[in-house]
Amino acid sequence: MPAYSALIFDLDGTLIDSAPDIAAALNAGFARNGWPELDPAYVERFIGNGPHRLIRDILDDKGIAHDEAAVARAFDGYLRAYLDDPAGRTRFFDHVREDLGALHAAGVRLGICTNKNHAVTGKVLSQLGLDGLFEAAIGADAVPACKPDPGHLRAVAAAMDLTPGTWAYVGDTRVDQATAAAAGVPFYVVPWGGGAEVAVPAGHRLTRLADLLQHGRKASAAE
Numbered sequence: 087m088p089a090y091s092a093l094i095f096d097l098d099g100t101l102i103d104s105a106p107d108i109a110a111a112l113n114a115g116f117a118r119n120g121w122p123e124l125d126p127a128y129v130e131r132f133i134g135n136g137p138h139r140l141i142r143d144i145l146d147d148k149g150i151a152h153d154e155a156a157v158a159r160a161f162d163g164y165l166r167a168y169l170d171d172p173a174g175r176t177r178f179f180d181h182v183r184e185d186l187g188a189l190h191a192a193g194v195r196l197g198i199c200t201n202k203n204h205a206v207t208g209k210v211l212s213q214l215g216l217d218g219l220f221e222a223a224i225g226a227d228a229v230p231a232c233k234p235d236p237g238h239l240r241a242v243a244a245a246m247d248l249t250p251g252t253w254a255y256v257g258d259t260r261v262d263q264a265t266a267a268a269a270g271v272p273f274y275v276v277p278w279g280g281g282a283e284v285a286v287p288a289g290h291r292l293t294r295l296a297d298l299l300q301h302g303r304k305a306s307a308a309e
């Protein structure tokens with residue numbers, strides 16, 4: 087029997103390497119204002135707080151002067167480009183696809199809590215052939231307050247009708263960790279993406295997602 091009966095996952099940086107598509111969409115939005123083209127490796131460092139923060143954080147980091155109309159124009163260009171080509175350059179991290187299948191086959195119920203735009207999330211999952219694997223997938227703009235607000239994670243758990251104590255959250259950033267802590271839920275970090283920079287208790291750093299078949303109530307009871 088798997089240790090958790092359900093798992094909720096972060097999406098970008100946890101299940102998929104989407105930085106090239108996020109950067110391409112962002113560049114389409116930035117081009118509308120004549121702002122400079124960005125490298126995916128640079129953009130990757132700012133992913134995890136949703137697209138609105140992504141745009142503002144990069145403008146601040148680069149010291150690009152802007153007004154609200156220009157930010158709105160960039161966001162609109164980003165969203166249109168991303169909805170047009172949601173996953174052309176996106177890849178699963180190693181073993182993720184097979185391990186999600188193994189968790190599902192073992193009867194673990196799966197959900198997604200992501201700061202990605204909600205409509206983009208649906209299109210990405212569908213293009214990657216993940217329709218039907220996740221019972222719920224809720225993006226940042228589909229809740230009153232997104233991660234790190236614990237209400238975002240609780241909304242996914244509520245949509246899946248999960249019982250407290252039977253599930254955990256898996257992510258790649260401190261935002262994910264803070265969200266789980268605020269919700270009072272065990273947190274596991276992936277070893278790829280930004281995961282290496284997140285400090286977690288012993289046993290909570292995964293080597294691959296299939297580890298979660300063994301992790302669980304014993305590890306969380308020891309916290």
Ligand SMILES: O=C(O)COP(=O)(O)O
Binds near residue numbers: 133
């Ligand atoms: O910030 C984003 O756009 C998405 O981030 P997440 O899937 O890691 O929550």
Ligand SMILES: [Mg+2]
Binds near residue numbers: 100
């Ligand atoms: Mg992430």
